[in-house]
Amino acid sequence: MDDEKSLQIEPKPGSLAWLEAHETVEVDGWELPEVHRLPEGARIHRGEDDGTCRVIVGETRCRGTRTRRWGVCLPHAGGGGQDYASMSRAGHAERSRLKHARLTLGLSARSARDPRHHARVLAVARSADVAEALVSAPLDDPELGTIERQQAVVRMLAETFPLATVSATIELPDEPEAVGSIGWQDMQALAERLPEE
Numbered sequence: 001m002d003d004e005k006s007l008q009i010e011p012k013p014g015s016l017a018w019l020e021a022h023e024t025v026e027v028d029g030w031e032l033p034e035v036h037r038l039p040e041g042a043r044i045h046r047g048e049d050d051g052t053c054r055v056i057v058g059e060t061r062c063r064g065t066r067t068r069r070w071g072v073c074l075p076h077a078g079g080g081g082q083d084y085a086s087m088s089r090a091g092h093a094e095r096s097r098l099k100h101a102r103l104t105l106g107l108s109a110r111s112a113r114d115p116r117h118h119a120r121v122l123a124v125a126r127s128a129d130v131a132e133a134l135v136s137a138p139l140d141d142p143e144l145g146t147i148e149r150q151q152a153v154v155r156m157l158a159e160t161f162p163l164a165t166v167s168a169t170i171e172l173p174d175e176p177e178a179v180g181s182i183g184w185q186d187m188q189a190l191a192e193r194l195p196e197e
């Protein structure tokens with residue numbers, strides 16, 4: 001009866017028994033299940049067993065509790081929840097997306113702590129979603145009435161084709177004596193529009 005039972009039970013994925021069922025490989029000369037999750041370039045801390053995972057990544061040692069069998073923590077050995085790996089990949093992808101957006105905006109990590117800067121970084125990182133919300137969503141929303149849609153379009157145009165980018169030209173009189181006829185306000189406007197040198 002006991003034999004029958006043990007034959008039917010497969011080790012639970014991520015459990016120590018499940019890890020035990022895998023082939024092993026050597027990482028930095030240390031035996032680990034082939035499903036281990038040590039990142040490229042990770043090292044193994046040698047020396048007395050102090051109850052802590054032996055994995056060192058860069059200069060940092062993992063603070064997880066080691067499994068007795070492997071000397072590294074369960075996630076590093078390849079056990080535990082089996083979606084850790086994809087979660088970690090998604091986390092890395094998100095971080096690198098944010099970093100890219102930050103660099104695009106020329107922001108330091110410090111200034112990115114400013115909420116407004118942080119919002120700009122997020123807006124760049126999610127620019128496709130922002131454009132969708134700004135342009136497509138109001139146009140495609142069947143719930144919007146004519147006036148609401150028109151207001152949304154006006155706002156969308158103001159953001160995408162701002163009138164402020166229209167260039168200004170000013171006509172100067174040909175005759176020197178006529179220059180005096182330029183009004184004070186026109187002179188002010190002219191002065192403001194000339195590029196600073």
Ligand SMILES: [Zn+2]
Nearest residue numbers: 053062073076
């Ligand atoms: Zn670890």
